[in-house]
Amino acid sequence: MKTKAPNALSSSETLARRVEELDTIASVLPMERRDELAELLTDQDVETLRHLVNQGMGENTLRALTSDLAYLQAWSLAAIGRSLSWPAPEALLLKFVAHHLWDPEKRLQNPDHGMPLDVEDKLRLQGLLRSTGPHAPDTVRRRLATWSTLTKWRGLDGCFSSPALRSAIRLTNFIQFDKDDIDNAKGTGLISTIDRDLDIKVTPFDSTNEKAPTHRVYAKSPRGHDIEVGGIWKKTNGEGKPYYTLSIKRLGFNANLGRYPGQDDLALQAIIEWEPRD
Numbered sequence: 001m002k003t004k005a006p007n008a009l010s011s012s013e014t015l016a017r018r019v020e021e022l023d024t025i026a027s028v029l030p031m032e033r034r035d036e037l038a039e040l041l042t043d044q045d046v047e048t049l050r051h052l053v054n055q056g057m058g059e060n061t062l063r064a065l066t067s068d069l070a071y072l073q074a075w076s077l078a079a080i081g082r083s084l085s086w087p088a089p090e091a092l093l094l095k096f097v098a099h100h101l102w103d104p105e106k107r108l109q110n111p112d113h114g115m116p117l118d119v120e121d122k123l124r125l126q127g128l129l130r131s132t133g134p135h136a137p138d139t140v141r142r143r144l145a146t147w148s149t150l151t152k153w154r155g156l157d158g159c160f161s162s163p164a165l166r167s168a169i170r171l172t173n174f175i176q177f178d179k180d181d182i183d184n185a186k187g188t189g190l191i192s193t194i195d196r197d198l199d200i201k202v203t204p205f206d207s208t209n210e211k212a213p214t215h216r217v218y219a220k221s222p223r224g225h226d227i228e229v230g231g232i233w234k235k236t237n238g239e240g241k242p243y244y245t246l247s248i249k250r251l252g253f254n255a256n257l258g259r260y261p262g263q264d265d266l267a268l269q270a271i272i273e274w275e276p277r278d
Helices: 011-023 031-040 043-054 059-080 090-100 104-109 117-125 137-153 163-168
Strands: 174-177 187-192 197-204 215-220 226-236 242-248 253-258 268-273
Touching: 031 059, 043 059, 059 090, 059 117, 059 137, 090 137, 090 163, 174 197, 187 268, 197 226
Parallel strands: none
Antiparallel strands: 174 187, 174 268, 187 197, 197 215, 215 226, 226 242, 242 253, 253 268
């Protein structure tokens, strides 16, 4: 007769233990979803959430992160039959985008376009998918940002800045820096206006002049040469907090840098154009 190894737990025992662990952080999690979260989240997920509670993460932020993580795990189980891998390969990130940002007209011509029906059905049965159309781009970006943040907290590098992924989510008006320390970071990005798309490159600029920019902004000439077209300046708002502005005088283009809604990646900065003055 075979006996179970002392450290081996049945799936029911594992689930019960995970429920107990979620109870220890119940004050900041929606308790009506405790059993559902225990089934969707892995032991490593729960440990990460408990660590964030101990680090003092705000309740609303943690609830939003937990909700996104539960959806990502549910989608992964439905789409590929297993929990998320860390770090996620680029192909899995692109599959996530393809399942959520699809063209309704193209789906009428090709039923296989977008999220497969069996994946949809599994998510709907769990109450995780209500929309009958593609997701809002901001929702997809937020969930990818959560995925990216959790990857970093595990001490891993992901493919969240890959050109293929940026193209897939149709990201415009952004700068992707190569590190969170923006003052000393290089970056590449895209500025889109009604009459042009401008690929840009930014490089740090050292100067003793207090009014000098922190970065120079370059664009390509028709023959592929780097041409300086503008700069980025670091300023201080009325509350004494730093922020960045971008200016391209030749285009009359002025903007602030900031975060996309729901995203927590400091190295990814949205370019938020100023409203025109009357």
